[in-house]
Amino acid sequence: MTSAVLSPGRGVTRQAGRFAGFVTDVWVLTKRSLARIRREPETLAEVTIQPILFVLMFTYVFGGAIGIPGGGSYHEYLIGGMLGMGLAQTAPGTAVAVVTDMSTGLIDRFRSLPMSRAAVLSARTVADLLTQVIGAIVVAGVGLAIGWRVHTGPGDIIAAFALALLFGYAFTWVGACLGMVLRSPEAAQQSGFVIFLPLTFISSAFVPTQGMPGWLQPVAEWNPMSALAAACRHLFGNPNPAAAVHAWPMQHPQLAVIAWSVAMLVVFAPLAVRLYRRKALG
Amino acid sequence: MGEAPAIEAEGVVKNFGRTTALAGLDLTVPRGTVYGLLGPNGAGKTTAVRTFATLLRPDGGRARVLGSDVVTHAARVRSVIGLTGQYAALDEYLSARANLVMIGRLSRLTAAEAGRCAGDLLERFGLTDAAGRAVKTYSGGMRRRLDLAASLIGSPEVLFLDEPTTGLDPRSRAVMWDIIRALTAGGTTLLLTTQYLEEADQLAARIAVIDGGRVIAEGTPGELKSAVGGERIAVDLAAGGDVEAAITALKPFSAGPAVASEDGLRLEAPVVLSDGLTTTVVRALDAAGVQVTEVSIRRASLDDVFLSLTGHSAEGKVAA
CATH class of the missing domain: 3.30.70.100 (Alpha-Beta Plaits)
Structure with missing residues (x-):
């Protein structure tokens, strides 16, 4: 071993700028997460196999029993709700990944490097956003296969997917927070059943809120998941019984999705980064 | 750059709940030396290293690395240190090369520099043949070598090695010793913790014996031996x-x-x-x-030193 590479002093070019550094760190760490997917593609099951199963089960098992107020096909009704579920479903995966990362020595290494403090969690959420894009494509694909059709123009379609991904991205930060608070990957996995499953089911994602008991209706109507489902149905030109509901989010679903998403980002992103710094400092 | 020592600790205190890990640690590590922090499990060695490496915030006292305070100037400290902890700090699913390139990029090297640096280090640590394999397929000894290689990216001026050979078989330990000896030729300051008296004796120019979260003796191995x-x-x-x-x-x-x-x-x-x-x-x-x-x-051996200083032998306390 020669001393050339190990002699003190960094004879290397430093990249200037904190923001440029942050972007590089996020990019490098996002590639790390994606490399993991390349080596173990089965980690994508929750955005591929799971939504396919849900679409098929709801369409062919429950669909016939669910009436849509105002008429329309359940096949067309379902996909708007399914998009929201498919994307929010990745949040427990984010939590598991964060818990797992925090329990390894790798985080110590990251923390001893002159890198951005917010990069580790940001990269996680960016990688999960990319898997959500795959999930959205899968939901749309299986939807088209079962007879879901869009009756609007490209602008509306892009707006619908953009809203869905904004919503999904906000959820990755909820997952990141859970990952910082929970202690084991198992607990993080459980959060899917305890938090995200009720969140999806007590909404208009799969069934119109009109059929729910009176006391539950306001909960479902103000559930962000219902706003996303209504916004997508509206933008796709699909049956949207929520349009007849007077609650504000159901009357302004696009605005409601943006408001919910921004609120979640503003609360959970800084909180997650703060928890990360705090935890890291012991 | 002033003539501040590589590492300076003044009365550093760190508590975890009701357990006191560091009870007023005083330490001065001169630049360019291999410094051994010797003590049994639970003596506070790892806590000390994690504090110097900005991973823990001390509850009292101050610590500086190359003159920069580890709390108030943590970012500056991070840009001059390398850390190899007790557990390999690597991404199990990435290849060895991808790990080193990633850490190089995060250390603010350009992509080309990171690639070159990764190639050099893999070559020097005898890992070129296995460079494309996922780290989870690596043996314990290979992991330690790769982990040490990772902490050298960006040529840190101060390197922390926390129990670099714990859990290794004698052959892998000998390989690590050779690598560590070669490191010091470049003038890097190295703080090494160990519970093996022989290891401190073999590698360190100066040793601080640490027990109960404070330094109970300090000097060259020879000085410590003559003290008893x-x-x-x-x-x-x-x-x-x-x-x-x-x-x-x-x-x-x-x-x-x-x-x-x-x-x-x-x-x-x-x-x-x-x-x-x-x-x-x-x-x-x-x-x-x-x-x-x-x-x-x-x-006299360092065992004698330890026994006479603490009233218990290093290994004895480990086993207990």
């Missing part, structure tokens, strides 16, 4: 030999208290070497009616 008596006399008693009589007979020659082994068949005491010492001791023991099988002189 450079030479030690060992007396093996014949079966049924009178230990008390032997201790009394040894007293005029010893420079410190004699210690009897558990079975009472061996006595050891620090001595000041003089001509004909062994013969004189044998005569004195004979005169006292103590039957001996052997009397020998040996140089």
